[in-house]
Amino acid sequence: RVNGTRLWDSLMEMGDIGGTPKGGCNRLAATALDGQARDLFVSWCKAAGCTISVDQMGNMFARRPGRDNHLPAVGAGSHLDTQPTGGKFDGVFGVLAGVEVLRTLHEHQIETPTPIEISVWTNEEGSRFQPAMQGSGVYAGRFDLETELNKTDIDGLRLKDELAKIGYLGDEVPGSRHMGAFFEVHIEQGPILEDEDKEIGVVRMGQGIRWYNLTIKGRSQHSGTTPMHLRQDTMVVSALITTEVERIAHRHANGLGTVGFMNIHPNSRNVIPGEIQMSVDLRNPDADVLQQMHDELVAFCDVLASARQLVIEVDNYWYFAPVEFKASDDVKAATEQLGYSHMDIYAGAGHDACYMSDLVPTGMVFTPCLKGISHNEAEYTKPEECEAGANVLLHAMLRASAR
């Protein structure tokens, strides 16, 4: 079994890098703080007897040799980047549970049949650069390396340069590691395990996600002199889309719809905004229903653009199809062996494990999280819940390694 206190202390130490006054964490991908967090991960893994590799996408792998180093490794991992007002657990917990697995094996001098590899994936959050799960997506071949490295943040800074700046633009070709299975432990980020009073969620699938950039082009004009009927007001149009996104979500079972981001030009109180970029995030566990939601959004924007006589560009730049986790029986068996209460669940958020499941049998472990609050500084999971998750991860990995 893992050492829960050591795991908790590491979580708190890592959370101080980018720690916010409200107890959360602001550590955007490929920033200097992300670099510090990566350095700490490297030092911990080296102390546990690992070697480190970094690939051209900034993904990192800490490798602990096994009995037969020609066998494919059993992998686990998650991400160290956070939302701008994120918590201390989302992603970080999955990485540090992996570090705790390494430490536990190291201190008990356990030789696993295969090597073990703990990975840190670049920009899982999709906040500073889009889409989310960018590093694991490139690794799995879903995205093109050069395209992603050339993506820029809102200030025009390029991911490639930002990774180089913090010293984590490596040489290894993404996707070239020799892995046989992959596991990820993560806080649920939703309220279900807490409601159902279960210690572990055995994640059977990840729901579908569609991300959009909408660009609305109207005309900037004076708020005090432009009659209502002569306006091309992009703020009103963005508002009508936002309320429609909510209605689309309500119309479909398990539908979710969110507008989280807007960039308003010129964003001055006495100017009718002439151009707005806004995000839309639609989700559903059922690919067909998600397609319907998509069609409704596109149709609404078409009608609105002609009614309001302006331009609405709808770019659905990311579609993430629902995914099934093939190694979830390993997770279930490990959970039962350890005696934790559990239930089957699906993942509402995207995770690096979702892309890894393109390549190898993959399993995900969820732990409860306070009131389901996540992407919020108040995000919290109890020490004993973290410990249980790390124990399940350890035993699921041992099972896969022994096979």
Added chain:
Amino acid sequence: RVNGTRLWDSLMEMGDIGGTPKGGCNRLAATALDGQARDLFVSWCKAAGCTISVDQMGNMFARRPGRDNHLPAVGAGSHLDTQPTGGKFDGVFGVLAGVEVLRTLHEHQIETPTPIEISVWTNEEGSRFQPAMQGSGVYAGRFDLETELNKTDIDGLRLKDELAKIGYLGDEVPGSRHMGAFFEVHIEQGPILEDEDKEIGVVRMGQGIRWYNLTIKGRSQHSGTTPMHLRQDTMVVSALITTEVERIAHRHANGLGTVGFMNIHPNSRNVIPGEIQMSVDLRNPDADVLQQMHDELVAFCDVLASARQLVIEVDNYWYFAPVEFKASDDVKAATEQLGYSHMDIYAGAGHDACYMSDLVPTGMVFTPCLKGISHNEAEYTKPEECEAGANVLLHAMLRASAR
């Protein structure tokens, strides 16, 4: 008569300070660019034989002596600050028409009965600091000097420090100059003069304005894991308010309603925004109707806050009552004397002249502007229209000086 070519050349030279690729101007109040524009104004006025004073609010006065310097001066002026994507005429034209008056008097060695003073008012636009017409409002005693100097922009920079940085935090007590009348020439910023094919608008009044800061406080949560019924989504709430602002404006004759500004936290695509600040701008020429519009906004926000179970703070921090221009007959007489076609009109925007009318008889002159487009880089007024406005200003001022 003024020299229209010289006026136009000065407008273009001034417009280069902060000039944008699209032919507009981005010269926010109390920035380094505002400082450069002020320096150029000072050099031009000194060359036309004026002395310069600056008050504690950064308002500037270029004084040309008259026959009897104990008599109250006849003033004119406007502002040099612009919107972030503003034009080359709004405000600037009023200042440079004043400079052209000074130059015309200077080159013809005309001694006016009273002194003449051309003023530049600090932060008329209200974009970087709120409210609008901040400098003239302090001068007229509507706002407290210290309160306004301590206002900060979106980056937390204080107006007082920013004025000191560009060298325009003066010593003179605002409101202490000896003036007997005030005039302002301005582009209409609306489509009426162009539609009616008139060269000059005799501005009889300025409409009422109410500016609001709304703060919506919900909860930041994950867009992929938070069921729709558990959300406190401030983006949807801001959208409902934005569409209601449009409806309020439509419900009332001559009503205008605009949401031009929003600040979204954390503004990340997979986070339900937990807090939003947004502006509302309501206008009406009739004070009672504007009060009704206000009441409807407040009532809507109350109902919405309880329906959505979150907090909406409504701060109506600026009320500008409709104002009558007492010296508009001087404007009309000067226009008729010069033979320009004209009509009576009211001002949709606030102007420095509106606050000056608290203190002295005040008149405003409007010139047409292309398609009524303003607060936009495409803002345009023809050279001959500018010349006509400056001629009317000159002769209205001479009339007031002779009285």
